[in-house]
Amino acid sequence: MATDVKIGNVTLNYDHYKGMDLYCDGQVEDELLDIVKNNEPSQFQEIIEKKCSWPVLYHLSEQRSNIIEWIPMTGSEKVLEVGSGCGAITGKLSEKAGTVTSVDLSKKRSEINAYRNKTCSNVTIHVGNFKDIEPDLPNDFDYIFLIGVFEYGQGYIGGEYPYDNFLKMLKKHLHAGGRIVIAIENRMGLKYLAGCREDHLGTYFSGIEGYNSDSVAKTFTRNGLIQIFKRCGINNYHFYYPYPDYKFMTMMHSDYYLPGLGELNDNVRNFDNSRMILFNEKYAFDGLVKDGMYQDFANSFEVIIGNEFPTVFSKYSNDRASEFKIRTDICVDRAGRRVITKTPLKAEAIDHINSIRDAYEALKERYRGGDLEINDCQIDEKTKVASFSFVNGETLSSLMDRCLAGDDLEGFENLFKEYLRRISYNENMEVADYDLIFNNILVNGPIWTVIDYEWTYGKQIPTKEIAYRALYCYLEEDEKRRKIDINRFNKELGLTDEEAKGLLEEEAGFQKYVTGNRMSMVEIWKKIGKKATVPQELLPPPEVPAFNPEAIKLYYDYGEGFSEENSEEPDIEYDKNGKAVIELELDDNIVKLRLDPVSHPCIVSLTSVKWNDEKIRDDNNALQIHPNGAWLSDESIVFDSDDPWIEFDFSSENLKKRAVNRMNIRLEMSSIHKKQAQDLVSYQYAGADEDENEGLRLGKLKGLFKNGLKKGSTGVPDRKRKA
Numbered sequence: 001m002a003t004d005v006k007i008g009n010v011t012l013n014y015d016h017y018k019g020m021d022l023y024c025d026g027q028v029e030d031e032l033l034d035i036v037k038n039n040e041p042s043q044f045q046e047i048i049e050k051k052c053s054w055p056v057l058y059h060l061s062e063q064r065s066n067i068i069e070w071i072p073m074t075g076s077e078k079v080l081e082v083g084s085g086c087g088a089i090t091g092k093l094s095e096k097a098g099t100v101t102s103v104d105l106s107k108k109r110s111e112i113n114a115y116r117n118k119t120c121s122n123v124t125i126h127v128g129n130f131k132d133i134e135p136d137l138p139n140d141f142d143y144i145f146l147i148g149v150f151e152y153g154q155g156y157i158g159g160e161y162p163y164d165n166f167l168k169m170l171k172k173h174l175h176a177g178g179r180i181v182i183a184i185e186n187r188m189g190l191k192y193l194a195g196c197r198e199d200h201l202g203t204y205f206s207g208i209e210g211y212n213s214d215s216v217a218k219t220f221t222r223n224g225l226i227q228i229f230k231r232c233g234i235n236n237y238h239f240y241y242p243y244p245d246y247k248f249m250t251m252m253h254s255d256y257y258l259p260g261l262g263e264l265n266d267n268v269r270n271f272d273n274s275r276m277i278l279f280n281e282k283y284a285f286d287g288l289v290k291d292g293m294y295q296d297f298a299n300s301f302e303v304i305i306g307n308e309f310p311t312v313f314s315k316y317s318n319d320r321a322s323e324f325k326i327r328t329d330i331c332v333d334r335a336g337r338r339v340i341t342k343t344p345l346k347a348e349a350i351d352h353i354n355s356i357r358d359a360y361e362a363l364k365e366r367y368r369g370g371d372l373e374i375n376d377c378q379i380d381e382k383t384k385v386a387s388f389s390f391v392n393g394e395t396l397s398s399l400m401d402r403c404l405a406g407d408d409l410e411g412f413e414n415l416f417k418e419y420l421r422r423i424s425y426n427e428n429m430e431v432a433d434y435d436l437i438f439n440n441i442l443v444n445g446p447i448w449t450v451i452d453y454e455w456t457y458g459k460q461i462p463t464k465e466i467a468y469r470a471l472y473c474y475l476e477e478d479e480k481r482r483k484i485d486i487n488r489f490n491k492e493l494g495l496t497d498e499e500a501k502g503l504l505e506e507e508a509g510f511q512k513y514v515t516g517n518r519m520s521m522v523e524i525w526k527k528i529g530k531k532a533t534v535p536q537e538l539l540p541p542p543e544v545p546a547f548n549p550e551a552i553k554l555y556y557d558y559g560e561g562f563s564e565e566n567s568e569e570p571d572i573e574y575d576k577n578g579k580a581v582i583e584l585e586l587d588d589n590i591v592k593l594r595l596d597p598v599s600h601p602c603i604v605s606l607t608s609v610k611w612n613d614e615k616i617r618d619d620n621n622a623l624q625i626h627p628n629g630a631w632l633s634d635e636s637i638v639f640d641s642d643d644p645w646i647e648f649d650f651s652s653e654n655l656k657k658r659a660v661n662r663m664n665i666r667l668e669m670s671s672i673h674k675k676q677a678q679d680l681v682s683y684q685y686a687g688a689d690e691d692e693n694e695g696l697r698l699g700k701l702k703g704l705f706k707n708g709l710k711k712g713s714t715g716v717p718d719r720k721r722k723a
Contacts, residue, residue: 008118012110016128021106028055029108032086036116049519052527054271063318065092066249067147067183067242067302070314073097077142082130083149087113094120103130130156140175147183151217167232179306183246187219189299190284195276202273222296225303238308241298250316257312257330258294261286261398265477274531321516323348338390350384357386359456362431370425373449391449393442397474400438404481422448424463432461437470464493468503487626551599557592574669582665588657593648597669601677602644605636608666612658624649630681640677
């Protein structure tokens, strides 16, 4: 006799429930049950941000379902979900399929699942051990999903070969042509090698070392999974690689479309446990990508057992306001051609997709006759999906990285100048792409193609502002790029310090507008408060470098750049307080002076700078001062480099020159540990001010950015800055 209970439209079946949950997270599950009983799913994000708790984030985040959302379904499929837990995946399966049969050991978790998805009339949850429930399940499922479940095969099935038997058991319940979908961590995932704890055990390196015999869960390498498949007679399988992992997937690659250099840079965040940082995962991933080894060290796998899908890559942008939530895919059509598509994830985002087509038409007109191609865009009026041609080439950012890796700063500058030349074409037209960053331009020989123009506005935006944002975004993505002095480029762009500060504030406002003022995952990670420890920080601090009386070095530029030939090490010593006075006589042919204060990280205060006995400040444009460090105040600069320098630019017409000019520089130097210097520099580069009016300012900016280039409209909000 069936023992069914209804919670909303969801059916819970207790035929095989033995009266006691075999696992329970205690108070956490009570909290989750209270949340889903008394709140709608639309309120979950606000609750996540308020509580900033790992269990609440993990069980209630909308992004959990990204791992299966991309899978194409017609809406008639019969689906089995094994290990449904608190329903993070169940609701999305209900939305995509015809019927969903879920199985879970826990009564409490199944109740949480039912309450959160209570409007789903096509869901039945069987409570109990899968091994007991399995004989009563039908044999005609189109899909069987094991999301974070296969690793528990020992507990579900038991026996000497639990994982083989688990798969063999599941295969019996597939319809002809059906598929099994497995999402699981990689036992050799790079995050574990770099210092993350094993997800299930909370210990360091336990998976890498092969687990103990009593481990509650066991994950596998790529080859380990393949061996299981082959023992089960499974030869039709396809690997996908969710990134940063399957839990909060934002990107997914495949064997047919692997990541490029520099693409995998979202690595440090871990929400469940504190971790160590043994090395920079981004650079390690780049090395693996370059050597063709990414598949073996990806953090997670998603395996499709059965026929493959046309999708070879997916990228989610659903950490945004509802009207901007989209998914970008690369698919292979029947002729073998790659096609890019953008799909609205919410009904509210359809207008945003339509605006991309309008942007294409407007930008194509602006750059007609210029040297910037705009990738074509078509909209399927039935599905509201935008499609684009697949463009071959290398991103401009990758070309710039190559210049920096070879210390070819001239090559970098030439690429930037060429970028400026191309994007400034027809600058006076009433259309501009605000997001014309280097990653959005593919270079193939002489052809530069804009591949993403999602944030296009129907009004003029000065080229210098678009270029400044592109450079800022480029520098923020990778600390190795900080050898570029953004102040130097500000001068080339004609931006004052105040204008640059205003643009940073505008960028902060834009990001808040796009996300609908919701917290980013980085902000949530910080509030959850799990530590990321660099082992070197646990060691006794090194000795602070001693003052070097010969450390100061000067370089002179007479119009041909700095060189060793035009340099000197003056006989100047720091006193016991780190103070020094530099007095120089310079002829009027000098263009720039470079001062190297020491050869290690430090803080330098320019207490006085005089030109011909007159104190000169940067604010009268007579003298430009550009360090390769970060300004802490009007006088002090922090340097995290072993080669700090300060450049004095004398090219301004406002500087009163004589045949022989006297310059007097008084400075104070304090040596500092490199880690402290890096932290200070990172803090200074962090972005907009966080004063008491920040919320009000961002609120105003949200209104200003609202209603970009949309269908039937060429109007774009005024882009204003804080005075």
